[in-house]
Amino acid sequence: MTTSLWRKQTLSGWGGTCAATVPTAKPGNQESVERALIEAENLTVFGLGRSYGDEAVPVSNGHGLYLHALDRFLSFDPDNGELVCEAGVTLEEIQTVFLPRGWALPVTPGTAYVTIGGAVANDVHGKNHIRAGTLGKHIQWLDLLIPNGETLRVSRLDLPHIFLATIGGLGLTGIIRRVCLKLAKVPGAVMAVTKHKVKNLDALFEACESIPEQDDHDVVWLDAMARGSSMGRGILERGHFIKGQAKPHKAGPSLPIMFPNIALNPLSIWAFNQFYYHFTAPAKPRTKKQSAMKFFYPLDSIGHWNRMYGSRGFHQFQAVIPRDLAYFGIKKLLESISASHRGSFLAVVKRTGEQGDGLLSFPINGYSLALDFPNRKGTAEFLQKLVGITRDHGGRVYLAKDSILQRGDFEAMYPRHELFKKICRDLDPHQKLSSQMAVRLGLRSTT
16 A cells, blocks of 8 residues: 655745645655656645745645755765755755865855755845856756656756756746756855945945955845935945854754734834944944854844744845846835835845846846835735836846735746746646746646
């Protein structure tokens, strides 16, 4: 008698606003992945659940496929840095193993608790995007299990159209089984980090446009509630790898409970922003050594930090505005946020470089703004206003963070969506793979 793969489980986005309780498989080997694909309908691949909205949330009559258990390192070439691993390996595991050896992820998002498969499916970017591009630029090849049960090895040379649809493809072209990633050679596991305040939006853009060439990683924390002549004030951090070893990375303490829903209100957010701006950075640039893990993943020091938003959860809004309109677009966004009193204490600005190769890759050459908003009455409607401002300035919204984007806005922001849908139809004519996001954005039908 064959043992069932499926057990009911609730799968949700990191923001806690989208969830589904569906039969979910947790395969321990590649054969079980193939079996799950045969047995399931409306299958959604789930890594560690760090996409914020409904990208990795199944539809109500769907199935979930939890792939984190498939987490083996398969090979590593110390001459060229090529790592082959299964899709369930996390970025934290890669950094922990290879940073002490002088190798690092070439691109990393703001959390290490992401599977490499999920990172590929979102074509993640990091604090060095303007120089290193998205993660997809560093992927050599992928082994992709497509809905008819065949496994394809895809790359820029072999089946490039499928490769570029899979990079940033939201898990809709197939199930990523193995990844070949080229790591970056670094002098050590330590960063030289320079930190200082910027007094307003003009100073922010001036500082970002004059970052020294050696500092290939940079990010700005922004006080999204500041008004008037202080609007756009924040703290700029820039850094680069240097020689040295850091203490082993350890997971931080977890928030034990959900915060009360009233804990994060305009007053508490204002007070935090005041403290953080005035007391955590010098007025003039100052450089200190810092472990690379702490620089890249500050929020990972608090486990389940999403609980601070309470049981209603939160939305993250991340948009990128083209360089020629970035100042005006970000100013308009900040004016709307400040006037609404819906401030965010997690507000980040990053420079972005050239568009990624993936058909649905997010970054374009400009500036990115990311903010968190507690899920309150009217929040979704307010976010639609921010979407409109973004669209009016030629920008786009990051799908890995999204939970509210409407189909028309998505199609306007991602002009290669028709080619993506065609490739998906060819690979998956019966719509075996799906998600709540795929239905919402018109990438899959409701049936």
